[in-house]
Amino acid sequence: MNAVFKALSDPTRRHVLELLRDRPMTAGDLADHFPVSKPTMSAHFAVLREADLVHVEKLGKLMIYRLKLSVLEDALLGFVGAFSAVAEAAKPAEHKPVTLKKGTIP
Amino acid sequence: MNAVFKALSDPTRRHVLELLRDRPMTAGDLADHFPVSKPTMSAHFAVLREADLVHVEKLGKLMIYRLKLSVLEDALLGFVGAFSAVAEAAKPAEHKPVTLKKGTIP
DNA sequence: GTGACATTTAGCTAAGTATCGAATTGATGT
DNA sequence: ACATCAATTCGATACTTAGCTAAATGTCAC
Numbered sequence: 001m002n003a004v005f006k007a008l009s010d011p012t013r014r015h016v017l018e019l020l021r022d023r024p025m026t027a028g029d030l031a032d033h034f035p036v037s038k039p040t041m042s043a044h045f046a047v048l049r050e051a052d053l054v055h056v057e058k059l060g061k062l063m064i065y066r067l068k069l070s071v072l073e074d075a076l077l078g079f080v081g082a083f084s085a086v087a088e089a090a091k092p093a094e095h096k097p098v099t100l101k102k103g104t105i106p
Numbered sequence: 107m108n109a110v111f112k113a114l115s116d117p118t119r120r121h122v123l124e125l126l127r128d129r130p131m132t133a134g135d136l137a138d139h140f141p142v143s144k145p146t147m148s149a150h151f152a153v154l155r156e157a158d159l160v161h162v163e164k165l166g167k168l169m170i171y172r173l174k175l176s177v178l179e180d181a182l183l184g185f186v187g188a189f190s191a192v193a194e195a196a197k198p199a200e201h202k203p204v205t206l207k208k209g210t211i212p
Numbered sequence: 213g214t215g216a217c218a219t220t221t222a223g224c225t226a227a228g229t230a231t232c233g234a235a236t237t238g239a240t241g242t
Numbered sequence: 243a244c245a246t247c248a249a250t251t252c253g254a255t256a257c258t259t260a261g262c263t264a265a266a267t268g269t270c271a272c
Contacts, residue, residue: 009115061218061269080182167239167248
């Protein structure tokens, strides 16, 4: 799960996942969407694989990358779900000023 | 939003947020939960403030840190929500082998 | 097999980040 | 005023990471 958050910490990698949301894509097609070199993109792909966020299938000389949506969901919803009862979110988290009371902070 | 993911990429900072989920805490109390120095923790706090994930209130010589749950939720649910219709997740993402068809990748 | 193509690996540099101890700031109590 | 305490800032170091070019790998078509 740490690996997932590490992978998501880079905008390029998040964008790759967004592209893969719509359809599986080859490494080259993905790389064409970004203004960086192929090797750099390859390194990003490696991070995404490491985090198990993508599934890769070799097809001849192409590498087909596919989003593993469930891994993404499990990590993010799992984490945020530990905070609010998942989507019982809306509550805007009140913010009354503090009056200290020895021992615990209000 | 980039700042939020950056902030979440470190396990210490995620743990800080989890501690703040239960109650607001002072910088010192938070720091006591981790095996690193106070200055290091202070740097982590700065990253969390930068990402607007926490609200800080000065109370005498104490700094009270408070989770900004809505910011966390907006970022994470917003991101993952762009992938699946939020929780229409459960679908385990099928995985049939590919047969290439010129133009689009299946 | 040779050449062309897709992708990855290797080797490097520059920039960023986590960490520390020491010094600083700001508030409280005597 | 001074000492004390909470927290941050400063300055340095080690580590990680994103990026590059060049080279290697693997596959297809001829």
